[in-house]
Amino acid sequence: MPTEDLLIDWIALLHRCGTTDDPEPYGRELLRRWSEPWRRYHTTEHLRAILRHVDDLAGHAADPDAVRLAAWFHDAVHRPDRTENEERSAALAVRALTAAGLPADRVAEVERLVLLTATHAPAPGDHNGEVLCDADLAVLGGTPEAYAAYTAAVREEYGFVPEPDFRTGRAAVLHRILALPxxxxxxxxxxxLTAAARTNLTAELQRLGESDENGES
Structure with missing residues (x-):
């Protein structure tokens, strides 16, 4: 799918944030990362969806543009066969945004937000974190058809994992999400989104042979 719209948005975002460098080359590098051939869910379409949800929720954020920057970087490093993707993505954000001349406090905030996507558990009153995490988890509250497409893409992305191991790992992820406050x-x-997300997650756990033992939030 064409990504020039995303590049235009990236350039505008960096200029709003006060870049002292040409943002286009790094925007293209980020889009190259988001377009890596092994990605099936964590693609430019996921990035586009996250940015759309951030726009919808921007009024809740203390610094919407910091959240948008974090959205660009939160899965910029994504290797399904490796751990510490969030840490690597956060380090990439620090290097790139520092080189772009952005203020250190905003760079630090983007780093913090990217790391937060490892747990999706923002502290009470962390409005930036709440917006980013809600945007990242919005897919869980989609229609049953959209949720099925999401789970199929995730399974394909982790196609190298044997089915029993995938089912065990996936169930653990779903239980962790359902255990969030x-x-x-x-x-x-x-x-x-809450009602639909709980329905989707519970149905997937049932398909995996699991059940949700946590109460509703």
Missing amino acids: ALYRTPAAHHR
């Missing part, structure tokens, strides 16, 4: 923290996402 709330699936969504922003009022808009909470009211719009």
Whole structure:
């Protein structure tokens, strides 16, 4: 799918944030990363969806552009066969945004937000973190058809993992998400997505031969 719209948005974002360098080359490098051939879910379409959800929830954020920057970097390093993807993505953000001349405090905030996507557990009152995490988890609250497409893409991305191991690991991820104090923290996402997300997650656990032992949030 064409990505020039994303590149245009990236360039505008970096200029709003006060870059002292040409943002286009690094925008193209980020899009190259998001387009790596082994990606099936963590693709430019995922990036586009996250940015769209951030725009929808931007009024809740203390620094919407910091959240947008974090969205660009949060899965910029994604190797399904490796761990520490969030840490590597955060380090990439620090290097790139520092080289672009952005203020150190904003760079630090982007780094913090990217690392937060490892747990999706922002502290109470962390409005930037709430927006990013809700945007990243919004896919869970989609229609049953959209959720099925999401789970199929995730399975394909982890196609090298044997089925029993994948089922065990996937169930652990779903239980961790369902154990969060709330699936969504922003009022808009909470009211719009929680019920559908719980239905989708519970149905997937049942397909995996598991059950949700956690109460509703």
